[in-house]
Amino acid sequence: MPYRGHIAREQRKKNPLISKAAGYAADTAHFFIEDADHPYVQEKPFDWIRGYQVGGKSLTWGRACQRWSDFEFSAPQRYGYAVDWPIRYDDVAPWYSHVERFIGVCGIKEGIESMPDGEFLPGYELNCVEQHIKDVLWKKFKRHYVSGRWAHITQPQEIHTQQGRGQCQNRNLCMRGRPYGGYFSSVTSTLPWAQKTGNLTVAPIRWCILLSTTKKKVALRAYA
Numbered sequence: 445m446p447y448r449g450h451i452a453r454e455q456r457k458k459n460p461l462i463s464k465a466a467g468y469a470a471d472t473a474h475f476f477i478e479d480a481d482h483p484y485v486q487e488k489p490f491d492w493i494r495g496y497q498v499g500g501k502s503l504t505w506g507r508a509c510q511r512w513s514d515f516e517f518s519a520p521q522r523y524g525y526a527v528d529w530p531i532r533y534d535d536v537a538p539w540y541s542h543v544e545r546f547i548g549v550c551g552i553k554e555g556i557e558s559m560p561d562g563e564f565l566p567g568y569e570l571n572c573v574e575q576h577i578k579d580v581l582w583k584k585f586k587r588h589y590v591s592g593r594w595a596h597i598t599q600p601q602e603i604h605t606q607q608g609r610g611q612c613q614n615r616n617l618c619m620r621g622r623p624y625g626g627y628f629s630s631v632t633s634t635l636p637w638a639q640k641t642g643n644l645t646v647a648p649i650r651w652c653i654l655l656s657t658t659k660k661k662v663a664l665r666a667y668a
């Protein structure tokens with residue numbers, strides 16, 4: 445990587461949309477599409493971030509795992525916009541737990557109603573500067589400052605070793621792959637788990653539907 449992982453100006457110029465994605469860098473660009481291959485019409489600004497590989501965007505995601513609270517589920521009703529959710533936090537809470545246990549989410553329980561706690565593996569403690577910010581924010585503004593909740597295995601449980609995954613090594617190289625399976629991606633976790641059933645078929649074929657708005661014509665192209 446001639447620019448120590450940074451993207452060359454030329455490549456950024458050729459990919460003004462996709463290069464906006466967090467984590468888009470010289471060592472990860474192959475997990476993202478090229479703008480020229482996948483054009484789309486933007487009537488309003490809309491950044492469509494895509495990666496067409498087995499594992500999808502679970503290879504490029506930031507791994508932040510925050511539960512919604514009842515504040516989110518009831519927001520349309522409270523503020524009178526869009527359509528009310530047919531479910532509330534209590535309906536999905538057990539499923540959040542189910543997923544968190546399986547994929548492994550670390551975090552610190554804070555007891556804050558607007559960001560419910562989950563089934564956390566040990567979380568990343570704040571360093572002394574962060575702790576200071578936390579204290580000051582609370583003292584002056586009554587605002588919370590918390591450690592993020594991440595799909596990183598900080599203490600592998602039986603369910604994780606069964607998936608063939610190990611402890612996160614804190615190497616800060618997640619975007620290059622995951623030889624230890626320390627963070628959740630479908631390649632390390634759910635796909636091998638599905639494969640074990642013998643019922644999984646992976647079809648890594650890319651279909652691109654191109655809708656021409658001027659000619660009102662739909663063209664279907666297939667890439668193998």
Ligand SMILES: Cc1cc2nc3c(=O)[nH]c(=O)nc-3n(C[C@H](O)[C@H](O)[C@H](O)COP(=O)(O)OP(=O)(O)OC[C@H]3O[C@@H](n4cnc5c(N)ncnc54)[C@H](O)[C@@H]3O)c2cc1C
Nearest residue numbers: 466493496497499500501502504505506507508647649651
């Ligand atoms: C940079 C980045 C950071 C993110 N950070 C976070 C985060 O911190 N927390 C969070 O919760 N979410 C985050 N997300 C969002 C999250 O990654 C996605 O919402 C999630 O991965 C979407 O999963 P999916 O299975 O719906 O779609 P995808 O992961 O896009 O999977 C779709 C798959 O289908 C394949 N496919 C498409 N068409 C066909 C076809 N015709 N035949 C066969 N296969 C096909 C694609 O190749 C792809 O593998 C982030 C996303 C990005 C890009």
